[in-house]
Amino acid sequence: MTRRITIDPITRLEGHGKIEIFLDDAGDVSSAYFQIPELRGFESFCVGRHAEEMANITNRICGVCPEAHHMAAAKAVDAAFGVPCLPAARRIRELIYMAFFVTDHTTHFYCLGGPDFIVGPDAPASERNILGVIRKVGVDIGLQVINCRKRNHELIKRLGGRGVHLCGALPGGWSVALSEEMRRDFLHCAKENIDFARFSLKTFDDIVLKDQAYLDLMFSDLYRHETHSMGTVDAGMAPNFYEGRIRVVDTLGNEVALYDPKDYLSHIAEHVEPWSYLKFPYLKKFGWNGFVDGQESGIYHATPLARLNVADRMATPLAQAEFERFFDTFGARGKAANGRNLPVHQRLATHWARLIELLYAAERMQELLEHPEICDPAVRQVVEAQAGIGIGSVEAPRGTLTHHYETDVRGVLTKVNLIVGTTNNNAPISLSVMKAAKGLIKGGVFSDGILNQVEMAFRLYDPCCSCATHALGKAPLEVNLRAVDGSLLDQQVRG
Amino acid sequence: MSASKPKLAMYWAASCGGCEIALANINEVLLEVDHHFDFMFCPCLLDTKTKDIEALPDGDIFLTLFNGALRTEENREMAELLRRKSKVFVAFGACAATGGIPALANQHGLQHMLDTVFLNAPSVENAARLIPQPICHVTDGELALPAFMPRVLAVHEAVSVNYTMPGCPPEPEQIIAVIRHVASGAPLPPLGTWLGCSSRAVCSECPREKRGVLAARLLRPYEGIPETGWCLVEQGFACLGPATRGGCHALCPTANMPCTGCYGALDATADPGASALTALAAAVDPGKLAGKNEEDLHRRLKDALSGVADPLGTFYRYSLAATVLAERKPEVEQ
Numbered sequence: 001m002t003r004r005i006t007i008d009p010i011t012r013l014e015g016h017g018k019i020e021i022f023l024d025d026a027g028d029v030s031s032a033y034f035q036i037p038e039l040r041g042f043e044s045f046c047v048g049r050h051a052e053e054m055a056n057i058t059n060r061i062c063g064v065c066p067e068a069h070h071m072a073a074a075k076a077v078d079a080a081f082g083v084p085c086l087p088a089a090r091r092i093r094e095l096i097y098m099a100f101f102v103t104d105h106t107t108h109f110y111c112l113g114g115p116d117f118i119v120g121p122d123a124p125a126s127e128r129n130i131l132g133v134i135r136k137v138g139v140d141i142g143l144q145v146i147n148c149r150k151r152n153h154e155l156i157k158r159l160g161g162r163g164v165h166l167c168g169a170l171p172g173g174w175s176v177a178l179s180e181e182m183r184r185d186f187l188h189c190a191k192e193n194i195d196f197a198r199f200s201l202k203t204f205d206d207i208v209l210k211d212q213a214y215l216d217l218m219f220s221d222l223y224r225h226e227t228h229s230m231g232t233v234d235a236g237m238a239p240n241f242y243e244g245r246i247r248v249v250d251t252l253g254n255e256v257a258l259y260d261p262k263d264y265l266s267h268i269a270e271h272v273e274p275w276s277y278l279k280f281p282y283l284k285k286f287g288w289n290g291f292v293d294g295q296e297s298g299i300y301h302a303t304p305l306a307r308l309n310v311a312d313r314m315a316t317p318l319a320q321a322e323f324e325r326f327f328d329t330f331g332a333r334g335k336a337a338n339g340r341n342l343p344v345h346q347r348l349a350t351h352w353a354r355l356i357e358l359l360y361a362a363e364r365m366q367e368l369l370e371h372p373e374i375c376d377p378a379v380r381q382v383v384e385a386q387a388g389i390g391i392g393s394v395e396a397p398r399g400t401l402t403h404h405y406e407t408d409v410r411g412v413l414t415k416v417n418l419i420v421g422t423t424n425n426n427a428p429i430s431l432s433v434m435k436a437a438k439g440l441i442k443g444g445v446f447s448d449g450i451l452n453q454v455e456m457a458f459r460l461y462d463p464c465c466s467c468a469t470h471a472l473g474k475a476p477l478e479v480n481l482r483a484v485d486g487s488l489l490d491q492q493v494r495g
Numbered sequence: 496m497s498a499s500k501p502k503l504a505m506y507w508a509a510s511c512g513g514c515e516i517a518l519a520n521i522n523e524v525l526l527e528v529d530h531h532f533d534f535m536f537c538p539c540l541l542d543t544k545t546k547d548i549e550a551l552p553d554g555d556i557f558l559t560l561f562n563g564a565l566r567t568e569e570n571r572e573m574a575e576l577l578r579r580k581s582k583v584f585v586a587f588g589a590c591a592a593t594g595g596i597p598a599l600a601n602q603h604g605l606q607h608m609l610d611t612v613f614l615n616a617p618s619v620e621n622a623a624r625l626i627p628q629p630i631c632h633v634t635d636g637e638l639a640l641p642a643f644m645p646r647v648l649a650v651h652e653a654v655s656v657n658y659t660m661p662g663c664p665p666e667p668e669q670i671i672a673v674i675r676h677v678a679s680g681a682p683l684p685p686l687g688t689w690l691g692c693s694s695r696a697v698c699s700e701c702p703r704e705k706r707g708v709l710a711a712r713l714l715r716p717y718e719g720i721p722e723t724g725w726c727l728v729e730q731g732f733a734c735l736g737p738a739t740r741g742g743c744h745a746l747c748p749t750a751n752m753p754c755t756g757c758y759g760a761l762d763a764t765a766d767p768g769a770s771a772l773t774a775l776a777a778a779v780d781p782g783k784l785a786g787k788n789e790e791d792l793h794r795r796l797k798d799a800l801s802g803v804a805d806p807l808g809t810f811y812r813y814s815l816a817a818t819v820l821a822e823r824k825p826e827v828e829q
Contacts, residue, residue: 004636009538009545014512016538016569022635030635037640040509040566041608043616045599049808052717056755057808060596063513063664081717143523150522161750163520164513164664168750171717175751269620272613275631275638279612279619288620380751383717404617410804411715417616 003027003444010455014064014422019454021437027444032437034430034458036278046416051077051385051407054416055169058403061420066165067100067156068396068421069403071242074169076403079262080390081411083172083383088376092174094242095186095368096160097394101241101361102193103152104397105304105354108462109200110145113351116456117208121217122449137203148196151189158182173380180375187369193362194318201322201355208352209329218348222439223457225293226251226345227428228283228300231307232261232395238315239307239360241395247310248283251295253336253343256285261393264402268419271427280427281419291430299431302399302424303461304353309343314356316363322356347432350460354397385411396421398462425461432457501557503532504548505587506577507539508570509597509647510563514588515539517664518560521671531678532558545573548580556580558677560587560660564597564816565648569641578654583683585690589663589757591650593767594816596663598647601815602807605643649816658684660691663757663813666743689763692742696761697754698726701736701745705729709780713802716753727753728778733802733809738767738774757813766818768810775803 008018016038024030042061049057055073059066071093078085085093108114110133119132134142153163159176160166168175178186208214217223233247234240246264248257257267270279271288282288282298289297300306308327314320327333330349332342344353368374385407392403399421406415436457440450505518515537519525528534536543536556548556559581565571578584589595600608613619613626629642650656660673669691677683684690693699703726710731721727727734727748734753736745740761747754760767781799784792803809811818 014539015507020638031633033633033638035638035640037569038509038567039608039612039643040597041600041612044603044608044611047611048602048805049599050715050805052715053755053805053808057596057599057812060511060513060663063511063516066511066513146522146525149519153520157746161752162746163667164516167747167752167755175716265617268618270616270618272619272621272625272627274625274628275633275640277627277640281618380720381717382719385715385717412804415617417618419618 005441005446005451007451007455010458014062017458019433019437019458021441021454023441023444027442029434029438029441032430032434033275034426034433035276036426037276039277043416043418047413049413051080051390051405051411051413052169052171054403054405054413056165056167058418059165061418063164065100065104065396065398065421067097067160068394068401070160070166070169071097071394072392072396072401072403074171075243075392075394076390076405077169077171077392078390079392080388080405080407081171081383081386082388083381086173086376086378086381087373088177089170089172089174089379091368091371091374092159092176092178092379093169095178095365095374096156096166096168097242098361098365098368099152099155099186099189099193101397102197102358102365103149105358105361106145106148106196106200108397109204109351109355109358110141113354113456113459113462116452116459117214117351118203121453121456137207141203144196144199148193151192155186155189170380171383175380177377177379178375183369183375187366190362190365190369193365194359197355197359197362198318200358204352204355218346222436222453223347223432223460224345225301225347225428225431225435226295226343227293227297227431228256228286229306229309229343230300230302230400230424231310232393232400233258233311234315236315237312239311239357239395240315241357241361243394246393246400248300249310249340249343251293251343251345253309253340254338257283261402262391264391264393264404264419270419270423276426278423278426280430281424282427291427291434293428293431299427300424301428301461302395302421303350304357304397305344305347305350306399307395308353308356309341312340314360316360316367318363319356319360322359326352326356347460348456350462354462385409398422399424422461429458429461432461500531500533502536502555503528503534504536504556504559504577504581505534505539506536506559506561506563506573508561508563508573508591508650509566510588510590510595512539513664514560514562517588517662517667518670520667521674522667524671524674527678528674531674545576548576551580553579554582556582558583558585560585561650562588562591562664564590564594565644565650565653566597566600567641567643571644571648571653574650574654583677584654584657586650586656586659588665589661589759589813592659592661592817593759593814594647594649595813598649598814598816599808599812601646605645609643647816652816657686659687659689659759659763661689661740661757661759662692662743665691666746669742689740689759692740692758694761695741697736697739697741697743697745697748697758700741700743701726701748703727703745703748710778711780711782712799713775713779715802715804718802721751723751727751728775731779731802733775735771735774735810737778738771755812756810759813767814768807768818771810772806
């Protein structure tokens with residue numbers, strides 16, 4: 001008898017999602033689907049808008065990462081209007097963006113992905129949340145997490161106008177200059193962020209890397225996929241989140257593409273499935289070959305792990321040391337045929353990669369603030385709208401983000417296309433959910449801990465939900481076992 | 496968590512998660528929320544399921560903060576369910592209040608959206624011209640997706656709403672004030688009140704000075720560099736502060752950017768776009784009109800308004816659900 005397991009809704013995910021798992025006669029998993037049941041259609045309703053307002057409209061795509069859309073939109077409009085951004089404004093944009101990365105990655109590690117490690121994948125559901133984390137590591141650390149979010153959101157508000165849905169972007173500029181007073185305050189903030197990032201890496205060491213069971217889990221085949229990797233790099237092939245070229249390395253560590261983001265249509269296409277409102281991007285070079293991984297597949301991931309895989313180095317010293325230690329741990333440093341690092345395919349290592357990025361973002365904040373020009377009051381310029389094409393791209397915390405606009409002579413949008421961070425990872429998340437379900441559910445037997453390990457397969461991609469800084473209370477999950485006709489066969493509630 | 500504490504729920508429909516982040520940004524006050532309420536449903540934060548809500552007696556949840564507009568049938572069903580289960584049901588944030596950004600989709604209609612996203616996007620390879628379907632047959636069975644409603648609705652268009660809390664998103668200090676008021680047990684304001692906002696315009700909170708000057712024409716934000724401390728409207732920028740409810744402490748004008756109207760029209764019963772348009776029209780002086788010929792008049796008015804090439808996105812940015820303009824008749828579309 002075919003049975004199915006429905007997890008609906010998947011929670012602690014930015015937006016709505018569900019997982020459908022089909023079992024065969026033996027009770028083994030025959031297929032699993034990661035479905036996105038929502039669509040708002042920004043590509044459609046942004047046509048007709050003032051181009052310069054896209055920074056303020058598209059940040060409403062995601063209230064968790066409005067900064068990413070704000071910056072990508074600003075860059076797309078700079079390009080469409082043909083105005084280079086003023087130097088101080090460009091630094092302010094990146095500074096805000098780095099503060100955002102710090103708060104976003106912090107939230108994921110401590111509140112979303114982290115509890116599975118810090119408290120444990122098989123811990124009772126009521127413990128697998130931020131409260132459980134605090135019980136395990138202490139109240140002091142909980143307050144450190146809240147304070148980290150707070151100080152970086154304050155920076156975003158002072159310099160970007162608003163704590164959520166900032167409003168500072170202008171074509172070729174920014175609306176608020178950085179005062180000396182702000183610079184002093186933010187340097188202090190950056191230093192606290194660096195300390196916090198180092199502390200977080202040490203926490204990861206103590207709790208995960210020094211625990212053989214977690215190491216085994218991380219190295220196990222269950223969460224391993226060989227897909228290509230994508231990320232933005234600077235001229236020295238170090239990751240940069242605000243600007244650079246897009247680099248793609250294949251499953252063996254060979255560079256297969258290095259392109260300006262404006263050429264994305266030559267490299268990326270999107271596949272449509274009738275069972276999800278979210279499209280599935282793939283590399284055109286390999287084509288869409290279905291939900292399979294491997295060297296011949298067009299599926300790639302664009303995540304913190306992918307960004308380390310495509311990089312040759314990190315641009316800041318402390319992050320560089322962690323980068324080397326990371327690849328050493330996997331025996332991958334300098335081990336590719338071309339002398340590069342072998343890509344790390346153990347997807348659970350994405351959590352670790354995220355913390356290395358957190359450290360980089362904090363160090364980068366300090367660098368930007370120490371630049372003599374960042375307090376230059378010339379942050380805003382008078383420009384003219386024009387008919388043009390503008391493609392703006394940044395690395396969002398959860399993947400490469402591309403905004404593509406076309407404008408008429410009045411600076412009104414005639415065409416809009418968006419490939420959003422998480423969208424890049426739609427196919428790999430589907431692969432990971434399928435593999436984890438197949439590996440964990442056998443003979444129709446599953447437990448709460450097993451289902452949580454299925455959820456860990458998508459959680460590692462960072463399901464864009466940074467708001468769980470408190471998550472107080474119980475966290476039950478109900479799973480219904482249904483017959484194909486939809487009738488309820490069995491029900492399990494955990495929590 | 497104690498059963499004796501009043502239950503608090505937060506749900507998102509067609510939204511961005513910014514309302515949840517605004518709640519998270521009350522920072523350590525979250526501990527107070529936990530002290531006073533049994534915060535028991537919030538898909539963004541907690542793993543409680545729809546079925547758990549269905550199992551509650553009607554009216555069991557004391558306070559529901561419902562954010563997001565209604566785009567899918569699932570959104571509407573969740574609004575109906577939570578309305579039934581809640582004593583106090585609040586339309587939380589601009590999307591729930593008046594449609595917000597997602598309601599801009601009402602301009603083009605549903606089919607335009609599906610065609611744009613799945614067929615015509617330059618990155619899409621879709622030779623089979625597949626558009627995702629509410630029911631899809633796969634090898635092992637059937638997969639379901641919620642159907643779209645023909646147009647995006649504000650929440651009050653589907654269920655009765657006790658209060659509205661505007662903002663995109665509502666500001667954290669306003670959330671704190673409302674939650675503390677409810678937690679204190681003090682009497683609630685009259686039904687229908689807009690909470691967490693001011694009855695006066697954004698201008699009343701704005702640090703920029705009004706000098707009693709009329710602007711010659713309206714400007715896009717990149718067409719000028721505003722003088723520090725001087726009202727943006729008087730300098731010609733299309734700032735909606737005069738027509739918009741306060742409560743945000745004039746965040747955008749303080750950052751030298753025009754108000755975009757996210758806290759909603761000053762008068763909730765008036766057409767939001769028409770109010771904003773009227774306010775700005777009154778701030779512009781196209782010069783003496785008496786004695787001008789028709790051609791001259793037309794040119795002057797055109798110049799004066801050239802700063803608004805997108806009246807819909809400027810004046811109805813957050814309100815295209817709860818307005819007569821949102822009614823898109825199929826016969827008109829034909």
